[in-house]
Amino acid sequence: MRHKDTDPPVEQLHLPDVMAALSDPTRLGLVRALADGEERNFGAFCAPVAKSTLSHHLRTLRAAGIVHSRTEGTRCYLRLRRTDLDTRFPHLLDAVLTAATQDAIGTHVTLQPHND
Amino acid sequence: MRHKDTDPPVEQLHLPDVMAALSDPTRLGLVRALADGEERNFGAFCAPVAKSTLSHHLRTLRAAGIVHSRTEGTRCYLRLRRTDLDTRFPHLLDAVLTAATQDAIGTHVTLQPHND
DNA sequence: TTCGATGTTCGGTGACTATCGAACATCAAC
DNA sequence: GTTGATGTTCGATAGTCACCGAACATCGAA
Numbered sequence: 001m002r003h004k005d006t007d008p009p010v011e012q013l014h015l016p017d018v019m020a021a022l023s024d025p026t027r028l029g030l031v032r033a034l035a036d037g038e039e040r041n042f043g044a045f046c047a048p049v050a051k052s053t054l055s056h057h058l059r060t061l062r063a064a065g066i067v068h069s070r071t072e073g074t075r076c077y078l079r080l081r082r083t084d085l086d087t088r089f090p091h092l093l094d095a096v097l098t099a100a101t102q103d104a105i106g107t108h109v110t111l112q113p114h115n116d
Numbered sequence: 117m118r119h120k121d122t123d124p125p126v127e128q129l130h131l132p133d134v135m136a137a138l139s140d141p142t143r144l145g146l147v148r149a150l151a152d153g154e155e156r157n158f159g160a161f162c163a164p165v166a167k168s169t170l171s172h173h174l175r176t177l178r179a180a181g182i183v184h185s186r187t188e189g190t191r192c193y194l195r196l197r198r199t200d201l202d203t204r205f206p207h208l209l210d211a212v213l214t215a216a217t218q219d220a221i222g223t224h225v226t227l228q229p230h231n232d
Numbered sequence: 233t234t235c236g237a238t239g240t241t242c243g244g245t246g247a248c249t250a251t252c253g254a255a256c257a258t259c260a261a262c
Numbered sequence: 263g264t265t266g267a268t269g270t271t272c273g274a275t276a277g278t279c280a281c282c283g284a285a286c287a288t289c290g291a292a
Binding site: 014015016017019020022023024025028088089090091092094095096098099100103105 | 140204210211
Binding site: 056 | 267272
C-alpha cells in the first residue's frame with residue numbers, strides 16, 4: 001500500500017518520460033479510462049494482466065507525472081493530471097487521446113460498471 | 117547501405133510505435149533537425165553517439181514511419197513524413213515538437229553548417 | 233583498380249521493461 | 263482478534279533497447 005515516491009511537480013515533468021509512459025497500449029488504456037477527468041478507484045480497472053502488472057503500470061504513469069494517486073484506507077484513487085500536462089506540454093495529451101481513440105488503442109482496458 | 121525494410125504505409129502507422137520512437141532524446145533531436153521539412157543528408161547530423169548508434173536511431177524512426185529515407189549513391193537523405201503523421205495523428209507531431217523545443221530536448225543533435 | 237567516404241549490419245554488453253505468482257502490508261468488517 | 267479485500271513489493275524470466283567497435287557493402291573519385 002505504501003508508495004513513498006510522491007508525484008513529480010509540474011515543472012519537473014520530462015517529455016521523454018511522458019512519451020515513454022504513453023507508448024504502452026495498456027497504459028494508454030488506463031489514461032483513456034481517466035480521460036473524462038473523474039477520479040477512479042484502482043480496482044475499477046479491468047485489464048488482461050496480473051494485478052501486480054497493473055500496479056507497475058500505474059507506478060510508471062505516476063512517475064511520469066501523468067496521473068495522481070490518492071490513498072483512502074486501503075483503496076487507491078487515481079486522477080489524470082490533465083491541467084499539469086496541458087500546462088507543460090500544450091495539446092500533447094489531447095492529440096494522444098484523439099489518436100488512441102481513433103485507432104482503438106487501449107480498448108482492452110475497461111472499467112467495471114459501477115466501481116467508484 | 118542496404119535497408120530492405122521499406123517505409124510503412126500511412127494507414128499502418130501505429131501510435132505506440134510512434135510514441136516510443138519519440139521518447140528518446142536523440143531521436144527527438146533528429147526529428148527537430150528535420151522539422152523544417154527539408155531533406156537532409158544522414159551525414160549532416162552531429163550527435164555524441166557512434167555512427168552505428170545513429171544508424172539504429174534512424175532505422176527506428178523509419179520503422180515507426182516518422183521519417184522517409186532515400187538513397188542516392190552511397191548517401192542517404194532523410195525527410196520528415198509530416199503530412200503522413202498529421203493525417204494519421206493530427207496535431208501530435210506539432211505538440212511534441214513544441215514541447216521538445218520549449219524543454220530544449222534533443223539539442224545535443226546538431227546539423228553541420230552546410231552539408232546538404 | 234585502388235582508395236576513401238558513406239552507411240548498414242553484426243556481435244556483444246549492460247540496462248531497462250513487461251510480465252507473472254507469491255509474499256507482504258494495510259485497513260475494514262465481522 | 264480473525265478474516266477478507268486492496269494494493270504494493272519481491273524475485274524471476276524473457277524480451278527489448280541504447281550503445282559500442284569492427285566488419286562489411288556500396289559507390290565515387292583518383
